[in-house]
Amino acid sequence: MSINTYEALNAKVGRRSFMKMAALASAFGVTRSFASTKVTRNATKSEIKNPFPNSKLVKTICTACSVGCGVIAEVQNGVWVRQEVAQDHPVSLGGHCCKGADVINVIRSEVRLKHPMVKKNGKWHRISWENAIEEIGTKLEKLRQTAGPDSTMFLGSAKFGTEQSYYFRKFAAMYGTNNIDHQARI
Ligand code: SF4
Numbered sequence: 073m074s075i076n077t078y079e080a081l082n083a084k085v086g087r088r089s090f091m092k093m094a095a096l097a098s099a100f101g102v103t104r105s106f107a108s109t110k111v112t113r114n115a116t117k118s119e120i121k122n123p124f125p126n127s128k129l130v131k132t133i134c135t136a137c138s139v140g141c142g143v144i145a146e147v148q149n150g151v152w153v154r155q156e157v158a159q160d161h162p163v164s165l166g167g168h169c170c171k172g173a174d175v176i177n178v179i180r181s182e183v184r185l186k187h188p189m190v191k192k193n194g195k196w197h198r199i200s201w202e203n204a205i206e207e208i209g210t211k212l213e214k215l216r217q218t219a220g221p222d223s224t225m226f227l228g229s230a231k232f233g234t235e236q237s238y239y240f241r242k243f244a245a246m247y248g249t250n251n252i253d254h255q256a257r258i
Pocket residue numbers: 134135136137138139140141164167168169170171172173
């Protein structure tokens with residue numbers, strides 16, 4: 073991708089200018105609709121970064137919660153190398169919360185958990201999803217029988233969509249408890 077194409081896609085607002093806008097917006101109590109007001113401005117030449125050689129820009133969404141804010145991922149040889157906000161995203165309108173601002177680091181983290189793991193004799197071992205589900209299910213059932221269903225609490229995820237929240241609630245009810253909440257509350 074040429075620098076011109078890259079600039080055309082990113083010229084509206086770079087990360088640094090976005091941070092300035094966000095600070096300005098919060099100082100004046102402006103909501104996320106600031107992205108569609110005159111508070112925004114085009115990035116200056118010095119704020120537009122050089123693209124990685126042969127990189128491409130991919131529209132995607134933040135994976136941290138189910139709001140689904142827009143992210144522009146710069147990808148080089150299949151590796152996500154840099155991110156920008158998506159000004160034209162219909163939900164976030166160029167806004168991010170602090171979790172979305174560095175979602176690239178969640179993806180690239182060297183300590184990212186990619187498989188079910190179990191700790192045995194002080195060491196972590198990879199196990200299959202089938203074994204993980206079987207092990208957790210067995211422990212939950214044993215806990216319910218020995219200590220009762222209210223000994224367990226179910227904690228939902230900000231990643232859940234409406235349908236996932238629905239069946240997670242149903243699962244807790246099937247287990248026999250009202251102890252269910254959402255992680256954002258804590
Ligand atoms: S974590 Fe923040 S940036 Fe990411 S989707 Fe949710 S609100 Fe948007």
